[in-house]
Every structure is written in C-alpha cells, then in structure tokens.
Amino acid sequence: MTVTAAEVVEAIRTGPAGPEIGAFFDFDGTLVRGYTAGAVLRDRISKGEIGALELARLIVAGLDGTVLGGNPLTIGDISFAALRGRTVDSVAEIGERLFVQRIAGTIRPEVRDVVRAHLRRGHTVVVASSATRVQIEPVARDLGITHLVCTELEAEDGVLTGHSSTGMLWGERKAAAVRAFARDRGIDLKRSYGYANGPEDIAFLGSVGRPYPSNPHPLLHRAAREYDWPVLMLREPRSPGLRAYAGTVGGVVGTNLGLAAGVAYGWLIGDRRRGVNTGIGLSTQVGLGLAGVRLNVVGEENLWKARPAVFVANHQSALDVLVLGALLRRDFTAVAKKEARLDPRMMVIGAVLDPAWIDRSDLTKAKHALDGAVAKLRAGISILILPEGTRMPTPSLGRFKKGAFHIARQAGVPIVPIVLRNTGELAWRRSMVVNPGTVDVAVLEPVETAGWTADELDDRVAEVRRRVTDTLADWPREVTTR
Amino acid sequence: MSTSSPDRPAVDPAEANAQAWALAGAWGTGDRMTEVEALMWRSERHPRRSATISVLMMLDTAPDWDRLRAAHDWVTRLVPRTRKRVLEPAVPVGPPAWVTDPAFDLDYHLRRVSLPGPGGMAQVLAFAQAAAMTPFDRTRPLWEGTLIEGLPDGRAAYFLKLHHSLTDGPGGVRLVSLIQSRHREHTHDKPVAPPRPSEPRPDPRWLAVEEVTEQVLTLPSAAGRLLAAGARVLAHPESAAASALRFAGSLRRTTAPWSVPGSPLFRGRTGKAWRFGVLECPLADLRAAAEAAGGSLNDAFAAALLGGMRRYHERHGAELAEMSMTMPVSLHKSDDPMGGHEWAGATFAAPVGLADPEERIATLRGIGLTLRVEPALDGLSVVVPVLNRVPSAVRAAVGRLPTAADLSASTFPGAPGETYLAGAKVERAYPFGPLPGAAVMAAMVSQAGTCGLGLTIDGSVVSDPQVLVECVREGLKEVLALAPDVAGA
Numbered sequence: 001m002t003v004t005a006a007e008v009v010e011a012i013r014t015g016p017a018g019p020e021i022g023a024f025f026d027f028d029g030t031l032v033r034g035y036t037a038g039a040v041l042r043d044r045i046s047k048g049e050i051g052a053l054e055l056a057r058l059i060v061a062g063l064d065g066t067v068l069g070g071n072p073l074t075i076g077d078i079s080f081a082a083l084r085g086r087t088v089d090s091v092a093e094i095g096e097r098l099f100v101q102r103i104a105g106t107i108r109p110e111v112r113d114v115v116r117a118h119l120r121r122g123h124t125v126v127v128a129s130s131a132t133r134v135q136i137e138p139v140a141r142d143l144g145i146t147h148l149v150c151t152e153l154e155a156e157d158g159v160l161t162g163h164s165s166t167g168m169l170w171g172e173r174k175a176a177a178v179r180a181f182a183r184d185r186g187i188d189l190k191r192s193y194g195y196a197n198g199p200e201d202i203a204f205l206g207s208v209g210r211p212y213p214s215n216p217h218p219l220l221h222r223a224a225r226e227y228d229w230p231v232l233m234l235r236e237p238r239s240p241g242l243r244a245y246a247g248t249v250g251g252v253v254g255t256n257l258g259l260a261a262g263v264a265y266g267w268l269i270g271d272r273r274r275g276v277n278t279g280i281g282l283s284t285q286v287g288l289g290l291a292g293v294r295l296n297v298v299g300e301e302n303l304w305k306a307r308p309a310v311f312v313a314n315h316q317s318a319l320d321v322l323v324l325g326a327l328l329r330r331d332f333t334a335v336a337k338k339e340a341r342l343d344p345r346m347m348v349i350g351a352v353l354d355p356a357w358i359d360r361s362d363l364t365k366a367k368h369a370l371d372g373a374v375a376k377l378r379a380g381i382s383i384l385i386l387p388e389g390t391r392m393p394t395p396s397l398g399r400f401k402k403g404a405f406h407i408a409r410q411a412g413v414p415i416v417p418i419v420l421r422n423t424g425e426l427a428w429r430r431s432m433v434v435n436p437g438t439v440d441v442a443v444l445e446p447v448e449t450a451g452w453t454a455d456e457l458d459d460r461v462a463e464v465r466r467r468v469t470d471t472l473a474d475w476p477r478e479v480t481t482r
Numbered sequence: 483m484s485t486s487s488p489d490r491p492a493v494d495p496a497e498a499n500a501q502a503w504a505l506a507g508a509w510g511t512g513d514r515m516t517e518v519e520a521l522m523w524r525s526e527r528h529p530r531r532s533a534t535i536s537v538l539m540m541l542d543t544a545p546d547w548d549r550l551r552a553a554h555d556w557v558t559r560l561v562p563r564t565r566k567r568v569l570e571p572a573v574p575v576g577p578p579a580w581v582t583d584p585a586f587d588l589d590y591h592l593r594r595v596s597l598p599g600p601g602g603m604a605q606v607l608a609f610a611q612a613a614a615m616t617p618f619d620r621t622r623p624l625w626e627g628t629l630i631e632g633l634p635d636g637r638a639a640y641f642l643k644l645h646h647s648l649t650d651g652p653g654g655v656r657l658v659s660l661i662q663s664r665h666r667e668h669t670h671d672k673p674v675a676p677p678r679p680s681e682p683r684p685d686p687r688w689l690a691v692e693e694v695t696e697q698v699l700t701l702p703s704a705a706g707r708l709l710a711a712g713a714r715v716l717a718h719p720e721s722a723a724a725s726a727l728r729f730a731g732s733l734r735r736t737t738a739p740w741s742v743p744g745s746p747l748f749r750g751r752t753g754k755a756w757r758f759g760v761l762e763c764p765l766a767d768l769r770a771a772a773e774a775a776g777g778s779l780n781d782a783f784a785a786a787l788l789g790g791m792r793r794y795h796e797r798h799g800a801e802l803a804e805m806s807m808t809m810p811v812s813l814h815k816s817d818d819p820m821g822g823h824e825w826a827g828a829t830f831a832a833p834v835g836l837a838d839p840e841e842r843i844a845t846l847r848g849i850g851l852t853l854r855v856e857p858a859l860d861g862l863s864v865v866v867p868v869l870n871r872v873p874s875a876v877r878a879a880v881g882r883l884p885t886a887a888d889l890s891a892s893t894f895p896g897a898p899g900e901t902y903l904a905g906a907k908v909e910r911a912y913p914f915g916p917l918p919g920a921a922v923m924a925a926m927v928s929q930a931g932t933c934g935l936g937l938t939i940d941g942s943v944v945s946d947p948q949v950l951v952e953c954v955r956e957g958l959k960e961v962l963a964l965a966p967d968v969a970g971a
Contacts, residue, residue, distance in 0.1 A: 172833075175848045179841065190776070202855070203848025223855040 003230045005110035008212065012117040012193070022187040022208070023118040024149075024178055025111075026196035027129035027136050030214050031143070032106040033236055036098075036135040043098055080153065084162025088155050091134050099138035104393035107139060108215075108234045109425050112395065114195070115143045116473060124187055128178050128194075128204065130170040142394045149174075149181050175203035195232065196220070205229065237425065254290045255322065258283025277330035284326035292436025293319065293426060295326065298476045299443040302416055303327060306446045308382040309416045310408040314397055314468060315386040316424030323423060323439055324384055332382040335373050335403065337389060356383075358403065370407055377411035387461075395424055395472060400465045405449075405457055414446035417464055419471045442471050513580050515568070519647040520577035523568060528617040530753040532916035533646035535654060536614050537927070538606070538760075538936070539911050544631050544638040545904035547594065549668060553904055554592050554627065556672060557660045563648060564657075567622055572686040576693030583623055591625060597632035603760070606630060610641050611758040611938075614914060624648045627661075640903055646916075654913075655894050655927065662901040662908060742806040742831045745888045747798055748921035748943050755941030759951035760912045762935065763958055765928045770965035775843035780893055781850065782961050783933075784809060785842040787891055787924050788834045789957025794950050795834075807832035808887040808920065811853045828853045829887045839961045890920035896927040896934075912936035922950070 015021075028035045083091060118125045126147040127140050136150055154165040169177050182189045194201075194208035199219035205211035212232040213224045224231050259279040266275010288295070311332070313324055334355040356373045359365045373383050385404035392398045408415045421440035444467055452460055515523060522533045558564040566580040597605050609630060618624055624645030631638050642661075644654050663669050772782035788805065795802050808829045830849050836842040894913060901908045913925040914936040923938040937954065939947045 171852070172845060172848050176841070176845060179844055199852070199855070202852040203845075206848050206851040207844060219855055223851065226855055227851065 001228070001230045003212075003232055005113055005232065005234055008232055009113050009117040012114070012121060012123075015121070016191055017121040017123070019122055019124050020186055020188050020191075021121070021123045022182060022185075022189065022192035023115075023123045023125045024128045024192065024194045024204070024208060025115070025126065025145070026194075026198070026201055026204070026214075027127050027131050027139070027150075029197040029217075030195050031108065031111050031127065031139060032103060033108060034106055036103050036106075036131060043094065080164050081162045083153065083160045086160050088153075088158050088160065091153070091160065092137070095134035096138055098135075099142075100393045103135070103139060104142070106237055107142070107394060109237060109422070110234045112143060115145060118193070119144055123193075124185060126178075126181065128169070128174060128181075130168050130174060142396050147181075149177050171200045172203045174201070175207050178204055179207055199223065252287070255283040255287035258286045273331070280325050281329055284322055284329075287322050288326055291319075291322075291434045293323070293434065294438045295323065295441055296438050297327070297441045297443065299445075300327075302443040302445055306414045306416070307331065308377050308380050308411075309414050309446060310377070310404050310411075311382060311384045311416050311418055312387050312400075312404050312464065313384070313418040314392070314420055314472075315388050315390070316392050316395060316420065317427040318391070319423045319427040319434055319439070320386070320391075320420055323420060323441065324418065327418065327441065327443070328382065328384060331380065332384055333376060334384040335369070335407070336386075366403075370403060373407050374411045377407065377413050382413075383407060392424070395421065397465065397469055397472065400461050402457060402461055405452075405461050405464075408449045409452045409454075409457070412450055414448050415464060416446045417444040417468050417471075418442070419444065419468050421472065421475065440475065442476055444468075444471065513566075515577040515580065515647060517577060523578060523645075523647040529615055529756065529917070531918055532617075532753075534614055534618070534643060534916050535646055536610070536641060536643040536914045537654065537658060537911055538610050538758075538914070539640045539642075539658075539903065539929075540909045541638045541640060541903060541906035542909055543636055543906045545629065545640075545906035547629070547904075549904035550629060551588065551592060553661050553663075555588055557657070558586070558588065558591075558623075560660065561657065563623075564625060565623055568620065568624070568647070569689055570686060571690035571693055573690050575690055576696070579689050586623060591623065591627060593626065593628045595628060595630055595632075597630060599632065601633040606633065606639050607758040607760065610914070611756045613641060614643055614758075614916075614938075615756050618643075618645055638906060652894055655896055658911075659897060659901070662897070662903050664899060664901060666902045666905050666907065668905075742804045745795065745802055745805060745921070746800050747795060748888050748940070750943065751921050751940045752942040753917045753919065753940055756917060757939040757941040757944065757947035758914055759937040759939060759947055759954075760910075760935065761937070761951065761955055761958060762910060762912075763933050763962060765931050765933050767962050767965050768933055770967065771961050771963070772843065774964045774966060775840040777843035777847040778850070780809070781843045781846040782964075783893055783924075783926050783935075784832065784846050784891055785839055786958040786961040787889065787922075787954060788832055788836075788842060788846075789839055789960050790950070790954030791834050791889060791922075791957070792837070793953035793956055797949065797953065801835070803833075803835035804831040805834040805889055806830070806887040808890040809850075810892050811850060828856070832889065840964055843961070843964075887919070888921050889924070890915065890918065890922070891924045891926075893926040896929050898928075898930070900930045910934050914938050924954075 012023075025031050115125060124147060125145045126149055127136050127145055128149040129136055130151055132151050132153055133148060134153075136148055140146070140148060149169065150166075151164055151169050152166045154161045154163045166177065167173060178194075179189065181187070182192070189207055190209040192208045193210045193212065194205045195212045195214045196205055197213065197215050197220065198217050202220065202223050205213060205223075206227075211227075211229045213220045213229055214232040215234055215236075216224060216231060221231065223229070259282070262275050262277070262279015262282055263272075264275070265278050266272045269275070308331070311324070311328060313320065335358060336355050338357045338359045356369045356376070358369050377383055383404075385407070387400040387402075387404050388398035389401050390398070405415065419442040421442070422437075423439055425435075426437045426439065427434040447460075447464060447467075449460075525531060526533045528534070562582075563580055565583060565586045567583040569579045569581045571578065595609065597609065613626070613628060618626075625648060626643045628641045628643075629638065630641060633639060642654075642658060644657070649657060768782050768786075769779055772779050775782070775785075777785070784807070788807075791805060792802070806829055808827050811828045830853060832849075833842055833845045836845060892915065896911060897908075908929060910932060911927050911929040912934040913927045915923040915925045915938055917923055917938055917940055921940045921943055924935060925938075926933050926935045928934070935954075935958075937947075937951060939950055941947060944950055
C-alpha cells in the first residue's frame, strides 16, 4: 500500500496528540535526498584534506559496508579518526556552511508538511540517524526539530578525540537508541511514528507502532509488503532536466529582450516610466513563459488596493525577482543591497528599474538611499523590498530587517506582504537553473502604517513577519489561476 | 523471530483426524529425496554433523504394549516413507531415492526398555541422550521408537528418534500425532492404507541410469532457463550486477555475522558428547510475556535462552556482549496456511549481554524482521542442488561453514489439546535437536498448553550441564515475569 504525504498529514491530524507520541525521522535518504556524508566527504576531498590512502579505505569500507555484507560501522570509525584534533566549533561551522551550500537544497519538500503536522499535534519529533550532529543539526533546526538521536562525536575541552561516545547508530544499534530515548522520555512507542528509507532501518521501523517506509530501498520495500507497512512516497527536490536548462536560457534572454524593447519604446515615445512599465510587463511574462513557470496567486486584488505601497516578500530564489516583477507589473522600483549590483542577473534590471542601492557598511549612505526611496514613494512609485536581505536556503523565514518598515512609516504608505511558497523548489538558492512548475503566491491584506511610532516599530515588524510565517504554515485555500 | 506460534486453534477432533490421515496417506509418497533432504543425508557425519531429531514424551501411566505396537504398525502402513530405506545411485548424478525396505521389521524400530530404579528424570534423560547419540542403521527406515518403563508410580516415557531427511520438525510433530490419539480409548474406524503396487527391485546402477535419463530429458528446459537468465544479464548488466552483489552481501550477513567472536567457554568443542536437559513453562504465560514486550513467542523463547547464557557465562567469569545464534526464520507471511510456510536457518549476532529482558525481546524482534527479508534466505534452494553434485568430502566442509554458531534454537507447533499414547496420557513433550556445530541446541514444542524445552548441550565444553539448565531456567523466569499478571502476582 502506498500513501501520499497529504494522506499521512491527515492521519496525523486525526490521530492522538501530546508529547508521549513520538515521531522519529531517519535523516539521510528520508529527510534529505541522498547521503549528506557525501557532501562532507566531497568538501574535504575538494580541499585536499583527505589523502589517497584514506580515500581508498573509505571506498572499500563503503563498498564492504553497504554491499558485501561486511561491517558497515567501519566507515564510521575511519571518519571519526580523521576528525581527531579538530575543535567542535570548527566542525560545526563546516556543517553550517555545507547546509547552506549543498544540503538545504536536498531536503524533500513534502517532509516539511509531515514534520509540521507532528509539531502541531504536540508530538515529540526526533531525528534518529547514524549521521553526526554536524550534518543533522542545521536541517533539524530548519525543520523545527529539537531532538536528535544520532552518532555523537566525543570531545574533550572542545576538541574532538577521534572517537564516538555513542558508536555509530546504525541498524539494530539505532533501534536500541530510539527505544532508550522513548523509555527516558515516557514516549509510547506503540502509538509513535517512524520514517526511514533503508533496509538497515527495518529494526528501527519495527520498534514503532506506525512505521512509514519512505521512498524505500528495494529490500525495505519487500519488508513493507511482508509486514503490511504503508509506503510513503515523497516528492524529490527538483533536479534540472534539459527542459529546465533550455527554459532558463529562454527565460533570461526573454527577460532582457523584453526589458530592452520596453526601454526602446519609452525612448521612442519620450516617456521613460511608461517604457519601463511596458518592459517589465513584457520581460516578466516572456521570461516566466519561456522558463515554463506558472503563477498560482491568492489575494491578487491586494496588489492594487493601495498604491503606492511598500511591498515586502520572502526570498529564496533568483526566480523571486521575476515573479515579483510579473505581479507588481508597473510603477515600482526596488531597494536592494549594493552587493547585488554585481550580480549578472540583476544588471539589466538595475539599469532599467533604477533601484535604490543600500550600502550596509555605511550608515549615512544607507540612510540617504532610504530617503531617496521615501521620495520615490511620495512621487507615486511603489517600492519592493526583500526584508530578509538575502536568499534563504530553505522556505523557513529569516529575520526581517527594518528598512522597509522605516520607509513605509516615513512615507505614510501601507505595507503589502507577498508570500512566495515554493520558488526555492523550482530554482534553489545556489542554482542558476529554473525548473518548470507552478509558483504559489499569496498577497496579504495591506497593513496601514499611519500612526506608527518609531518606538513600536520592532513590534510592528514582528507582527508582519508573523503573518508571513502563518501564511507559510497554513496556506490560504481560495485559489485563482492566471 | 517469526511470528508463528507453537499452537494452533482447537479444531473438531473427528475432522482433524480425517484431515491428518488424508495428509499422511499422501505424504512421503515421492520416491526421490528433495535437494534439502539429500543434503542432510549426504553431509551427515554422526555425531558431529548429525541429522538426528528426537522427542521425549512423559506419560502418566505405562501404555498397553500391544496397542502401542498396533498403532505403530498402522502408521507405518499409512505413511509409506516410514517403511522405506535410502538408495544411493551408483554414481552421484542425482538425489538418492526412497525404496521400500523388503526386510522391514517393526520389532527393530519399536523397542521397549525398563530402567533399573529409581527411574528419575535424570535417568530417563541419560537413556535418551545415549539413544540419540547412537547412529542410525543407514540401510533401514530412518526412525526408532522406544517405550521406557520403570519410572516411579508406574509412569512411563516414550522416546522417538527420526532422521532429519525423513521429515522436518513440523513433519515430525504430524507423524507423532498419528501415533497418538485424542482420547484414552482406542480409536475405531481408522482408515486402512490401500495396498500399494509392488515396486520393481531397484538397484544403485538402475537408479543412476534413470536419473541421468531424467536429467537429459530436462536439459532443454534447463538450458532455456539459463539462456533466458543470460539474456537478462546482457540486457540489464547493471541491475544484474547490483542484485548479485546484494545477494552476496546478504549471504554473508545471514551465514557468518562479522562482529561476533565465539564464546571462550565453548571453544574447542567436539560435538561428540551430547547432554540433554529439559525445562517447561505455561504457553499462555510465555505468550503474555512476549506480547508485553512487543515480540513474538519465538522472540521471548530466544530471549529466555540468551538470559540463561548470560548467567552461565557470568558464573564462569566470562562476559559476552553478543553471541552467534542460529534460528529458523519464516520466509513468508505469518498468516499463511501451514502448507505455505517455508523456513530457513539464519545465523545472527544475538544480544546476550542485554540484561533487560524486555529490551532483549525488542532487539530480537528487530533482528528477525530484518533477516526475514534477506534475499539470501530464499537462496538456499539455489545453492543446494549444486552442493549435492560435488564429492561428499568437499560438501561436508562447505556444509560446516554456516553452522559455527554457539547457540541454535527452534520451535515447533505441537498438539493444542490433550493427547494419549495407547491409553497413556502425554503430560509433556520435549524435543531435542542435534548439535550441528553449536554448543547448545534448544528446541521448544507445546503440548496441551505447556511448552516443553529440550536442550542438547555439548558435554565436551560444558562440564556442568545441570548448571547451564539452571541458568536457562532463571532466564525463562525473568522473561515470564514480563507478563502483566505474573508480574503483579
């Protein structure tokens, strides 16, 4: 029997609630696609930190462990030894860097819904894995998971000893660790959930009352049939195909040609603003169309309720600019950080839209730029600001910077939050390629800023941010497609 | 390990009789050994690689000898194989055949002894282990039954010894149930076996010629299968290589666990001195304990054995975390009908060092769930035909490899209700397995709501078998205490 993430979410919603119900997630191959250890190894190999002999031993141990029925724990022992003498902080830092650069893009999108459903029911949500804290912690934090049952590296005075205090939590040992965790916390395993993809986790899945083999290995699939376990099939994060590459090239070319045509038109009729408006419309429509991206917008009327306005949106992807351009269409510009000026994808847009560039390192200049933005608003031009300041590695919302709110208050215009749900899935932060698909957008009610005082600004920012978070967690139902 | 249970739901006795008799009449009529039977027959090197399985039944009174003899006579007429001997082909071109033994003599196979007082359990076990150690006469039908008299208060025992190539554990239980009756009185109207057509006198050369002929006839289809398999490999080389690697890995995992050193106490065993020990417990209690810990009856049984092993090792100052253990694993869904069951032996690292019996059961359950889907377990049928066509010395060497486990265990479903043997009530049944390289072989069968455990212990390394039995008794007690009502009492 195969089930979808939506069906599992529904089962969780109607099932028992409370912290005595556990939800245990395997990490590699379940929460994320593939093996994060691969990312760690690639990183060390690319930096020349791994010797030829060590590499050969790893390969042999890896083969022996996973295929030839040998001791799969050997590969762990070798890796632990290689980390000896490093500080805990430096290793954690590598983990954070790898998360942003590589691992975040491999999180299975639907896993978020399942994890969130468990958290909402007050379940004790746990990552149970043979991977180390270094690999898991950033992902767990991003998903809102606080409990880890994993292979722990032993440290003395902040320096790794090259040993593990738990041993590698693989196979039966991991199952035993999960049972011990459950005993310590008073978790009722018979009513708890487990998610895993590999045959080494049959014992782990057998320890919980509601096992869900997820995107299972053939041998685990066989076990699922044998023991009547429902198989959960999760959507993979997109990996670009030929259509995606062709579409991306078409999208970039189309965007630029569209803008250029608009500017030329404006120059011909002698109205720069109208030319730019035409260019934005042309370029975003053509660009998105060629890239195969469709929009699914909720609350579109809010785009036009109050103009000029300061539009704030969450930011995960290079695709966001195109999507927001297609939504706002005319009479707007943007405030962006100075560094983005050098981004090739921003160059044409920068030249045409004439955005306000903020130099974050220079407070006076930054203030000056913001004053310019206020002036533009007073002239009837709306401003688009991405208050997280940078692209986020996952759909989890970052901290909001206050600039956008200052500007809106000073100009006395409302703030309109725009929530982008899955642009990161179509074009991940680190990726130059856009995958075809549908972007979910929600435009929220305008927030009036009249009467805001400078003192209460922090609270106001938090309130707007909370509205965005709530929208991401519980997407509005009514849908209009364009 | 599996979720099967040694008892079955109660059925209408008359109907059950009819079913059992119909089954028995059809059973063992094939005149050729299967590949697995042949492997057991040919690789036997008694006693170190013995294929002797036996059961000891304790009776409330001495049965009527004439009725007992008549019952055996009837069964041997009903089940043809019990009157057949094994014929080897002149050259090993195929499996041996079962041929009717023209010299069959019931009085050779059914014996009667009287213990020279006081006739306690120790004496009965001493007799049984000696009888089990005596090799079979390989030119006769492969079973021997003995009525043991001279026990206190006019009680008696019955010891039945079978060759594993004649039948497996569950088959042995079926055979035993035929000799027994469901009530003390004699059962009338039993079907009489139809007279069987007399077979031509076979000889080894004739058998070899016939088997070669058969194999030549089946050659085209075998070649066709081989070609088809070859074509598959050529068409999908990657997936073929991957599945071959997976199979090799699985074979290694299910036959020789990588991480388990042998017990220091069991080193240097010869397998030549069998010591029998027995234990018992209520089936319902063991089942309740298993359920409380989320495992099957087999998991609870194995957990009890391991608890005993841990205690025995502690007494001798040895500490073990894991112990290599062999147990049959069910290959198919536990809710399959009896006929659909297939079992395979798997060797794994058993958690002997775990002091908590509940966690021990949970661990064993996890191991069992993992092993049951190993592709190599199904693969025994692939390896066996090849093994049967190599010289016997090589075969004996190869066959020894997967049986180096320290502990071996199996359970059989027994009779659910009370049974009688020629008027005597069967109070307990204790099964005993051979010692195929293991230091301790434990078997369990249920008889009318009571589990009987039979331990075969290698006396060459265990000089104090009664201490080991005592340790297992404590291990069993510890597991039984998991049952809610037992714990509360």
